[in-house]
Each structure stands twice: as structure tokens, then as C-alpha cells.
Amino acid sequence: MKKILIVIPARFGSTRLPGKPLLKIAGREMLLRVADIAQDVCLSNEHCRFVVATDNEQIGELCEQHNIDFQYTSEHCKSGTERCFDLIEKLDYQPDFIINLQGDNPLCPPWFIQSLIDSWSQSDVGEVFTPFVRLTWPELDTLREVKQVTPFSGTTVQVAKNMCALSFSKNIIPAIRKEEQWKGETEFSPVLRHIGLYGYTFDALKAYLSMEESHYEKCEGLEQMRFIENAIPVKMVEVSYQGRDGMSGVDSPEDIQRAEKIIAENGEFDIEQL
Numbered sequence: 268m269k270k271i272l273i274v275i276p277a278r279f280g281s282t283r284l285p286g287k288p289l290l291k292i293a294g295r296e297m298l299l300r301v302a303d304i305a306q307d308v309c310l311s312n313e314h315c316r317f318v319v320a321t322d323n324e325q326i327g328e329l330c331e332q333h334n335i336d337f338q339y340t341s342e343h344c345k346s347g348t349e350r351c352f353d354l355i356e357k358l359d360y361q362p363d364f365i366i367n368l369q370g371d372n373p374l375c376p377p378w379f380i381q382s383l384i385d386s387w388s389q390s391d392v393g394e395v396f397t398p399f400v401r402l403t404w405p406e407l408d409t410l411r412e413v414k415q416v417t418p419f420s421g422t423t424v425q426v427a428k429n430m431c432a433l434s435f436s437k438n439i440i441p442a443i444r445k446e447e448q449w450k451g452e453t454e455f456s457p458v459l460r461h462i463g464l465y466g467y468t469f470d471a472l473k474a475y476l477s478m479e480e481s482h483y484e485k486c487e488g489l490e491q492m493r494f495i496e497n498a499i500p501v502k503m504v505e506v507s508y509q510g511r512d513g514m515s516g517v518d519s520p521e522d523i524q525r526a527e528k529i530i531a532e533n534g535e536f537d538i539e540q541l
Contacts, residue, residue, distance in 0.1 A: 277370030279323035300373035393502025
């Protein structure tokens with residue numbers, strides 16, 4: 268009987284947005300929006316539960332007010348991945364598949380998470396699972412414009428034929444020669460945008476914590492590069508926003524404005540509130 272656990276790391280001490288999980292987006296705290304998404308997925312899968320992992324009492328109090336399961340974790344966790352494992356070590360059971368749904372990802376479509384669960388349950392390749400979207404040429408132009416304002420918002424990925432990741436970067440990769448020629452041949456650019464959502468097998472998550480911070484992880488500030496540099500296969504799962512505008516996380520005041528604009532234009536997810 269396979270057990271699935273959705274962990275929502277929620278750190279208070281963001282450098283750019285202190286108290287980020289408690290900030291409101293269109294009138295509702297960011298963390299509550301993420302919890303709604305996790306609850307929706309749990310209702311659709313057997314033996315699935317979610318829990319918030321935090322090091323902050325204010326976040327814990329918000330969870331208590333809304334009857335959300337939470338666990339205090341170490342103040343010394345350096346990433347959401349470390350916070351996930353710190354929480355798991357405090358549990359009285361071992362989940363088979365752990366989903367890291369960051370507490371600053373309030374517009375993550377529930378079907379993205381379901382796609383990771385489905386890929387894990389059906390695939391014999393991959394120990395880490397994470398989604399991506401193919402960018403159309405207009406979407407690539409939009410990403411370029413965003414990076415003029417917030418250069419470290421948005422991550423791109425290169426993918427091998429077996430659908431495992433080759434590399435991730437905060438730069439836009441790959442470089443595109445003869446771009447105008449490419450545009451005349453295909454609707455989609457060769458750029459794939461990574462969505463900051465992860466699923467791990469228990470063994471992969473445990474291995475991550477036993478490895479030192481890797482070279483490109485330090486350069487890019489991307490924790491998933493530790494898996495790549497240690498030859499742990501990261502299976503990429505293609506997803507679609509299904510006609511909605513999308514963003515993978517809130518990292519800046521500008522991102523809050525983008526999120527509210529998306530909600531105003533696309534409406535809320537059809538999710539029963541907690």
C-alpha cells in the first residue's frame with residue numbers, strides 16, 4: 268500500500284519577501300492557497316495526506332486557525348528539500364513518495380501534482396520527478412521581459428531523449444541560433460520552463476541529504492542540480508496550464524502583482540476552500 272505525502276515547506280525568513288507565506292494574494296494568505304491545492308490532490312488519491320513544514324510560530328498559528336496539519340522543523344534547513352526530510356524524520360511512518368509543494372507556489376494547478384504522482388506510479392525511470400512546460404515564442408518573449416526586471420525569476424531546463432533532465436539554469440537555455448528560421452518552422456520554441464514542484468522517492472530524498480552542496484547548485488542557487496551532479500535521474504514530466512496563464516512561484520513584490528493579475532483574468536481554481 269503506497270503512501271504519498273505532500274509536504275509544504277513554509278519559511279518565514281525570505282530575504283526579499285519576509286513573512287512570504289503569510290502575505291495575501293487577492294485577499295487570501297499565500298499559504299492557505301497552497302494548502303487548498305494540496306487538499307484537492309489528497310481527496311483524489313488514496314493514502315495521500317499533506318502537512319506544512321515550518322520553523323515559524325506565526326505560520327503554525329495560521330495552520331491551527333484553519334485546521335491544517337503542520338510540523339515544526341529545524342531553523343537550520345537551507346532549502347525546501349532539507350525541510351521535507353527534516354519533517355519526515357519526525358513522522359512515525361515512512362512515505363513512499365514525497366511531493367515538495369513550496370509554500371510560495373499559490374498558482375500551482377492541482378493537475379501538475381497529479382501528473383507527478385501518475386508518472387511515479389507508472390514509470391521505471393527516475394527517482395526525482397518534476398514538471399516542465401514548453402514555451403511558445405510569445406511566452407519566451409514574455410520570460411525574457413520578466414528577466415529584465417527580476418533576472419532570477421524563472422528556471423529553464425534541458426531534457427534528454429529519455430525525458431531525464433540534463434541541466435537547469437536561471438539563464439534561458441538553450442541559446443538559439445537562427446531564431447527567425449526556428450519561428451517559421453514550429454509554434455513552440457526549444458526553451459522548456461521548469462516548474463518548481465518536486466516528487467521524490469524516499470531513497471532519493473535521503474540520498475540528497477547525505478551529499479554535499481554541489482558546484483552548479485552553488486552557482487545557480489538551484490538545489491535540484493545536486494541530483495544531476497550526483498547522477499540521480501530527474502524525470503521531467505510535461506504539463507500544460509490548460510489555457511490558464513501560469514507562474515511557478517512568488518519571489519518578489521512584482522510576482523505578487525503578477526499572481527493577482529492572473530487570478531483576476533483567469534479566475535480561481537475550482538477548489539473547495541478548507
